[in-house]
Amino acid sequence: MGRYVVRRLLQMVPVVIGTTFVIFAMVWALPGDPFAGKCGDRPCPAPYIAVMTDKFNLDEPIFVQYALYMGNLLQGDFGETFGGVQVMDELQLRYPATLKLALVAIATEILIGITAGILAGLRRGGFADALVLVSTLLVISIPVFVIGYLLQLLLGVKLELFPVTVSAGAPLNELVLPALVLASTSLAYVARLMRANLAENLHADFVRTATAKGLSRGRVVGVHTVRNSLIPVVTFIGADFGALLGGAIVIEGIFNINGVGGLIYGSIRTREGAMVTGAVTVLVIVFLLVNLLVDLLYAVLDPRIRYD
Amino acid sequence: MTDVGYLGAAAEPAPPGRREDEPPSAGPGGAHRRRGKPRSLSRDAWRDLRGNPIFVVSAMVIFILVLMAAFPGWFTAKSPTFCDLNLSRGGPSSEAWFGYDVQGCDVYARTIYGARASILVGVFTTLSVVLIGGLVGMIAGFYGGWVDSTLSRITEIFFGIPLLLGGIVVLLSFPSGADASEWQTIGKVVLTLGVLGWTSLARIMRSTVIQVKHADYVMAARGLGGSAIRILRQHVLPNAVAPVIVYATIVLGVFIVIEATLSYLGIGLQPPVISWGVAINQATEFARQSPHMLLFPGIFLSVTVLAFIMLGDAVRDALDPKLR
């Protein structure tokens, strides 16, 4: 297991380098004006261009640019906007809200999604199954921003069950509705995946053996079947986390949450390219880290992987 | 100890004149087909699909949407660009079934005309993803070795950039001027999403190719001196078609939603291009007061995605040999 962990860590390094390089290249190094779209709707002011060219070494060959950029990144310097705001400062201010939102969303996704999937998978063709199938289909089809507005309207404005927008400081209880909306699509996928896996595993040989051992149905399903069915679901949750981060941008915009997503949402509107790029780079690195964690968790769940 | 013999191993078919039994079922309750036309997976799949109500309904919905995209004039006589500010945010009425948006344009007309951009983006993005991902996956899976390692690393790198995040960054860095044509804008979005979104398909293709590569008949073909291209075309591709089709139908819906999200955020397609995402973007400011401006494009968007997902489900059930 230790060897597997080290191997995965080492594999991460070139991927992080490659991914940040691709983003950097797409923003600063492709043909065209690298400062297009970074200063609102106007062309960038000359002093800004000078500062950024110097900071990102845009006159140097691309790989030198990138190497120096990485150096800056590791020191926490993500550049600055044309308004003179340090990207890093904003990020540090904003990340707690997004962190809370994301954690609640993932917790919701896991708890509700897996439970719904188990219930549906156990009684194939039953009421719970049909309910889960139909509701997940609807949730997947309706884009997250539409769901966001609808629920904000229904539950926030009309029924006044939840606060319409989230106050500064993002207290947890106010994050419930936004987190639920954010998790909705992923939750639906998790439920469907869990349902399919469980239903399939219930016919597996090892489940038959467990039953033949005289174990109770509850134990056969809860201990033996669920554990095996979770494995692909865990992988999915990791891969889907990227979509969750993207969705956070939309949700934080709708519910006025002061997180990194809201930062990106606002910066898109004001065309502050440096801020967007910096924030997205951070999110991408977080995504890669989460994937690493998921891979390690996968190895814990499935011992066959460890001994490759 | 006597030699072991498997029971009934060397059985011959029953001679004519005796009661001829049909071949045994694979297990209890296996169905029987008439002898005659050779069965193929696609023929069986098509027959199953035809009888599946979900497939029929979703295919019809998609057909209607395609018509809407190609011939919007059939669905509405109104113009989507004729806007009267006096009618701004008017509710649904007999004059305008879906009401008016912020600028006084007919929401129904804009929704109908908006189908084109959304569907075009969905279709072309899916095609590019299938092409890029398919090619990468096929080469990686077929040649293996360092080619596979390199391509897999590259796939991992692009996989590390979530689609929406990457799309935002790229589209922001390549803004369209106000004079950009509809096709230019659509093309930009398609290109961006295509370049960022091919990784899942590459993985699917790669694992299919690896599976097929080890099949006996492929080994035989290689042994007989078949060229790589020939083997890929004749043996690998037919097997890869099924999972790719299933994935493509489902991901088409996803791309339509992503385009709508990008447009909603204000990048991606922009006015004067009409799309559902653009319509929703323009509706958000007054969403609480006049929800109809958001609702109708939102409904059309959701129905479209729903149709593609159900289509993908139906196709997957039909093509899945395990369910036969």
Added chain:
Amino acid sequence: MTLYPTPMPAQAVGYVPLLEVDNLQVEFRTRDGVAKAVNGVSFSVDEGETLAVLGESGSGKSVTALAIMGILDSPPGFVAGGVVRFRGEDLLALPEEERRAYRGRSISMIFQDALSALNPVFPVGWQIAEMFRVHEGMPKSEARKRAVELMERVRIPAARERAGDYPHQFSGGMRQRIMIAMAIALDPDVLIADEPTTALDVTVQAQIMNLLGDLQHERKMGLILITHDLGVVADVADKISVMYAGRIMEQAPVSDIYARPAHPYTKGLLESIPRVDLKGRDLSAIKGLPPNLMRIPAGCEFNPRCPYAQAVCLDQRPPLLEVVSGRSSACHFAREVLDGSV
């Protein structure tokens, strides 16, 4: 030649067989029709006795075992009739909770493919110890100790170190031993072995069969051995039931069947075994294929393939009747087959 002498059946008054199956019927109901997988099967097993249930794929032998254990996949499988008596108690009539008490404790089962039959994500020691933890409420450490003892009993080398390993880290033969250890953990009275050696090499087969024989003798278990392999049967079984198309065609002590079969199907099977002294001649085989279980032929199920079929065979289904003492056969011409005049 059996390693241990055949016990004499106790026919005293009040004699109750350890496990008795009486006219068991199992159907599979699918949307394409109903398949009668088990169509009136009866046999019994006593302590220390080995019954071999012999048959081709699709003969219904595995389904019979699953029905006895009560772990049939239902739907689509349903027990449509018959009784399964364990020490006189009808298991089929019991509610599930009571039925479950017998599984693993009184009647155990091992399966063909140990790799897929063992849970891949739990260590083997844990899976064996589960029997003690769940059924007897044993604390973890003691259960683990007992599990290691069992692993040693089934001759797995370095048992204590390997108890924490996972199924995929063992060879096929070792995995089968682990399954056997799990099955005998609570000292069941009956062990059902469904094709335990089919997936194994010949040498390993012999080891496993020896192990089963040892364990059976040691614990006085009744052993039901399900197989299609005539060679395996000859060494281990006391009596054989030959199944075809969901019914028993012939039942007899093992030595009698090999010497003089009383059913054309058994005869065909024995003749199809390749023999060294007949080298150079064509292999003899039973013509035709087993029937579709949804459309079993009228009359005798075997009649389409039987070289001796007569008019009565196409009409009337021969019941399983005693031919001579201790032997029964389901054939209208059983006596003639027995005498060799057919």
